[in-house]
Amino acid sequence: MQTQSSEQLEAVFLFDGDHITREMLYSEFEAILDGFIPVPDYAGRLAKAVYVRINSRLCITAAVFFVLEFDAKGMIDRRWNVPLQQLAEAASRGPDLGAGTIRLACFSQCPIEWQRKNLWDPQMQPGCNSFVLMRKAVKGNRLGLIFKTAAADKAAAVEAEQRAQEQRREQKIQEKIQQKLHQQYSKELRDRLAHVIKEQRLRIATLENQQKLKIQGIQQEHQKRLHSYQQELLEVQKNRQELDERNRSLKEDLDVQLQKLDGVREYFSHKLKAAQMDENSQIQAMQENFALELEARLKTVSAELQEKLDMREVELFYRHEQEKNLRDEIAHLRRENQALLNNGSDQLLARLARAGINFVAFHPGAGNIAIPLDDMSRYLDNPQAYVAAKCGVTETLYAAWLAHYQTPRCTGVDHRGQSCNKPLARVATPSEFHEGEHDRCDQHQVLPHQLVAERR
Known part of the structure; x- marks a missing residue:
């Protein structure tokens, strides 16, 4: 494709992981948006893409990192509506890719706040840097971009004007060379410093988002574990209540048995008093039999009740131990969660606050x-x-x-x-x-x- 050297071309790159899998001109991307051309490789998937502008020297001047959603037929969702050109025009400055600092719009640097969810952050780690991959792809020129020069007469006029300007510059170059060199070095130093600061801010924003996602994952995991232990604690408390109810029932049974024994004692007492009128020896035997029978029944009932109470006490002891262990583990998880928050996010937040970065x-x-x-x-x-x-x-x-x-x-x-x-x-x-x-x-x-x- 040919174009005037003063103009810029628009293209779209599709990423799959850390690699560029497809390059296309913006006109081809518009055909995909209109539903004329499917992309079967991305059917039913989310794809990361980058909208770029390229000048005549095959250098990137603007980039917008956006997300596409394809249906089962490889067509882009009809509801997708991201103003790529508007984002590129309103974007802030990014890294230098050969033609000065580019205009960059991504998740951490979005000029239109409500479009942030449709953008993604570039990878900047060594070996899988998204900017390096795009720069190599543009220099490779697999899209076949061809920039033609201006008309011959215009070129001749420009050349003549350039020669005249060069003659005038040669007359003044000796007296201004020191001043120009100083200004040039100062400007290059300021531009390079500004570029480094901008790149580091972008890297900090990217690392901050990654750290937030990691902390959120850890918090969710701890919340799940805490919830499961709380459920176990509730079950233990419920079992403990059931055991308390059973113990209360056993005590009531014991009181009933004692009342029955008191009734039997009264019955035999009255019987002994009536028998005393007849025969003292018979009374003595009845008293001994009564005492033996009463003692045997008391021992039997007491042994049964004592055995049941011992079993309940053992069960309660194990329940108390289990409940105590669960409470200790929950307290340990809470301290661990707080330590993670203090040692993870707070230190990073403090560094960001000292750097003058506000949280909104x-x-x-x-x-x-x-x-x-x-x-x-x-x-x-x-x-x-x-x-x-x-x-x-x-x-x-x-x-x-x-x-x-x-x-x-x-x-x-x-x-x-x-x-x-x-x-x-x-x-x-x-x-x-x-x-x-x-x-x-x-x-x-x-x-x-x-x-x-x-x-x-």
């Missing part, structure tokens, strides 16, 4: 919130409570407003038990939201305005 988070109702380093732990523990405090409302009210803001419909229930779900006007800020009023239609508002204000 977007939340509905509060917009972009700058989070100081001292508040980072409190924000990570409960982001919703932190945002609610920033908005000047309680966490409960902020949660109710957020549900209304996301789905502005009536939450009232009619006499049949069905939700009203009538569309309502969205309240833009949490401080102006009245629960029970703004989240319900006129028919289902059950509290007056004054009572709602008092509840807040």
Whole structure:
């Protein structure tokens, strides 16, 4: 393809892992977007791609790292809509790929915030650097780019003008050579320093995102393990309650048996008193038989109950030991999780804060919130409570407003038990939201305005 030397060409590179698998002109990429050309190699997959601009010296001047989603037939999803050219025009400065610093748009450096989810960060590790791969691909010119020169008369005029300028420069070069050399070296030094700073900032942003993903994975794993141990602890507590109930039942049975024994004792006492009128020897025998029988029955019942109580005490002992071990392990996991957070993210956050980098988070109702380093732990523990405090409302009210803001419909229930779900006007800020009023239609508002204000 031929073009004027003053213009730039647009191309798209498709990546598979750490390699460029396909190169195409932007016109060919538009044909794929329009559904004329499928890409079977990426059917049903997500693909990483880069939109680049190339000048006449086969150097990259702009790059946008974006993500494509293909369906089962190898066609790009119809809902895909990323303004690549607009992102390239509004992008910030990136590394130098031969024609000065390029315009770079990626996940960590996105000029349009709501397009960040459609971008990805380039690999910058030695051996798999995305910029090096793209520069080699452009220099290889497998796309067949050909730049033609301007017309002959224009070239002659330019050449004559250049000769005249060279003559004028030769007259002044001796007296200005020192000044020009100083300015040139100073400019090169500043440009190189700015380029190094920009590249290091991009590398820091990339490492920060990777560190956040790693910390999130560790936190999720610890949460799962903590949840499983909590479930086991609940089962142990439930078993302990069952054992307590069984012990209580056994004690009640023992009391009943003792009451029966008291009744038997009274019965034999009355019988002995009646027999004393007849014969003293018979009374003596009956007393001895009664004492022996009572002692035997007491020993039998006591032995059975004591055996059951011993078994329950052993079971309770093992249950207590298991519960204690689980509690110790949960405390150990919490300390380990806190140590990971203190030794991992806080040190990196402190270094970033000393470097002058601020942390900003977007939340509905509060917009972009700058989070100081001292508040980072409190924000990570409960982001919703932190945002609610920033908005000047309680966490409960902020949660109710957020549900209304996301789905502005009536939450009232009619006499049949069905939700009203009538569309309502969205309240833009949490401080102006009245629960029970703004989240319900006129028919289902059950509290007056004054009572709602008092509840807040």
